[in-house]
Amino acid sequence: MELWFSEKHTPSVKFSIQVDRQLYCGQSEFQRIDIFDSKEFGRFLTLDGFMMLTEKDEFIYHEMMVHIPMAVHPAAKKVLIIGGGDGGAIRELVRYPLVEHIDLVEIDELVVEVCKKHLPQTACCFNDERVTVHYQDGLKFIRRCENEYDLIIVDSTDPFGPGEGLFTKEFYGNCYKALKEDGIMVNQHESAFYLDDAVAMQRAHKRIVESFPISRVYQAHIPTYPSGHWLFGFASKKYHPIEDLKAVKWNAQGFKTRYYNTQLHVGAFALPNYVEELLKDVE
C-alpha cells in the first residue's frame, strides 16, 4: 500500500510525502486541520491541505523567526506572537531568561489543542508561566495595543485564507503602533520563486516598507515549503538587522541551535539578485 500527501505548489507542480498514517483530521470554524505521520519527515501538520510544519525541518523556520530578532534586540522583554498555534516560536523564545511575557494570539483554538496532543516537539512550552494564549483575530487584538511590545513575530499562514488580514497595510500599521520605539517585527514573508507566491511576497513587502522606517528581507532553506527557498521580513523602528547585531552577546548565552548562528545571521540578509529586484520593484 502507498498513501501519499500531495500539495500543489503551482497548478502544475506537485510536492508529495509518503504517509505512514493519519493521526488526526478535523474541521474547525476556520479551516481543516490534519496531522500525518511519515517516515521521512516525521509528523506533519497541514491546514486546508497546505503544509505548515514537519518535525524534520520545523527547526529551521522557528530558529530563524526567533533568534534573528533576539540577537539584534537581546533586551526584549515583552513579545507578541500572532499565529504560531503550533508552539514552535514559543519553544525558542522561552529559552531567553530575559523575556518576561509572551502573548500568543491564535485565531483557531483547535490548532493549539491538536498540536498539544500530536506535536509535542513544538507544542511543548505552552505551560511556561510567561505565556498567555489569546484565541482571537490577530488584527482585532493588535488594534488595541500601543507602545507595548519589544518584538512582534507574525507566524501566519499564507495570505489566502484565515491569514489574509495579516498581510495588509492596516495590520502592519497596527504592529508599528503596538511596538515600543526600539521594537522589531518579523514575519513569514512567503517565497519569491513561483509567480503567485512572488506577487503575494511583493504586496506584503510594499505594505511593510510603507509602515516601517527599516525593512529588510532574509532567507532560509526549508525543504517542505514551495520551492524550498523561504523569505522572512525584518522590520524595525530603530535597529538595523546587521549593524545592530549583538553577536558576542548572543553567543555568550551558549544556546545550542541547529540552523541559526551569528555568521549565518549576516549571510541570510544577502539575497539572490532576482529576489532583490522583486523587492526593489515595490520599495
Next chain:
Amino acid sequence: MPKLNQQRMPIMEALNEFKRNRLVPFDVPGHKRGKGNPELTEFLGERCMTLDVNSMKPLDNLCHPVSVIKEAEELAADAFGAKQAFFMVNGTTSAVQTMVLSACKKGEKIILPRNVHRSVINAMILGGAIPVYVNPETNHEIGISLGMTLSAVAKAIQENPDAKAILVNNPTYYGVCSNLKAIVEMAHASGMLVLADEAHGTHFYFGENMPISGMAAGADMASVSMHKSGGSLTQSSFLLVGAGMNPGYVRQIINLTQTTSGSYLLLSSLDISRKNLAVNGKEIFAKVTAMAQYARDEINQIGDYYAYSKELINGDTIYDFDATKLSINTLNVGLAGIEVYNILRDEYDIQVEFGDVGNILAYISVGDSQRNLERLVSALAEIRRIYKKDKAGMLQYEYINPAVAVAPQEAFYADKEALPLEKSGGRICSEFVMCYPPGIPILAPGEMITAEILDSIEYVKDKGCFLTGPEDMEIEYLNVLKED
C-alpha cells in the same frame, strides 16, 4: 405571510429543463451557448453561457409573460406582499422611471424630496412631469439630508392639490426613513399616489425589526433593488405594485423603454434570490444587522469617527433608521468622507460604497465575513493615526434649496450654450451635476446656478469626488439655457 410555495423557482426550473432538452439553436444569441465565442466562454464559464438564451415558448417572454415568468412574478408579489411584481432587467433606474411615468403625464406635478436619485429626475425629462420639492431637513452634525417632515409634506399637498403623486426614499442611501405610513394616509386622503424608492430597502420586506416596507405601508408602487441587499445580479430589480394601480398600464409603461431581450441570467438571479430571501431572509438580515452593529461599536471606540444608527431617530425627519447601513461620519478626523474613501481603496485595498463631503458608507451584506470587518475597522483606526488633522476648513454640508426656474424636460431640450463653470452663476442649468456614487444631483436641469452651488461643486471636485452628469466630461463647462 406568503401563501404560495416560496421554495419554487419557476424560471430556474424552466432553464434546467431547457438544458436537458438540448434544443438545437437556430435563434439568437449568436454565440450559440458560447460555442461561437470561446474567449468569452473561457472567461465567464460554460454554465453561464449556456443560460444566456432568448425568449421562447418554454422560457416565456418578459414583455408579455404567460407561463414561467408569470409564475415567478406571482411568487415575487406574494413574497413582497404586493398585488403585482415586475421583473426588471434595466436596473432599478427603470423601475423608478416606470413609477414616475405611470403616475404623472406631461405637465402633472409630483411632490418629492430633492435628495432623490437621478433616475427620478430623468423620468421627469422623459415624461414632462413638474417637480415640487420638499426640503429634506439636514442633520448639521453629520451633514446628511434626512427625510421629509410630515408638516412639510402636508404643506406641499395643500399648496399643490393637483399633484398626482408623492415620491419617498425608503430609506435614503444613508439609511434614513420618513414616516411613510403617515405620508401614505395623507396622500391617499388627497387622491395622490405614493411611490417608494426602495433601492436601498429590499431587506425591509424580509428582516425582523426593520423599518416598514413600502407595500406594508400602503404605497402604490415601490422600486426594489434586489441586486443591492437582495443578492441578485447587478442591474436586476423588482417593481412592486399595490392594490390601487392598474398593472396592465404599468406593464405598458415598462415596455416603452425596457429591452425586448431580457437576460435570463438576470431573470433567474431574481427568481433564485427571491426564493432565498423568502425562505432565509430573517436569518440573513439578522446576521447582517449583527455584523453592522459589531462594526459600528468597534468604529465608535476608535475615536473621532461616528458610526450612527437608531439613536438619531427623532419621530419625524428620522422616523426610523436602517441599522444594516454602516454610515460613518469622518469630519472629526479632519478628513472628508471622500478622502477616507480614496485612502481606503488606494492604500488599504478596501472598496466602500461611497464617500461624500462628511461620510462614508460601507455596505454590509450576507457575503461579508468577520475577518473583513476587522480589516475595515483596523484600516479606519490606522487612517486616523496617520492622517488625522485639524478639522478647520472642512466644508459643512448644507442643503441648498433648489430654485427650479424651468421644468426639467423643457430645460433639458431647450436651446443652450456651454459656459465655463465660474461664469455660469445666475443662469439656468440644462443638465445634471452629481457625485457618483451616490448619484444625488447637486444641480438638475431647470435649476438656477447659484454661487453657493458653484462653491460646493469646486469643493467636491477638489476633494476628489467622481463628478458626472454634464456633457463636458472634464466638468469645466456647464450647459445653460440661452437667454433671449
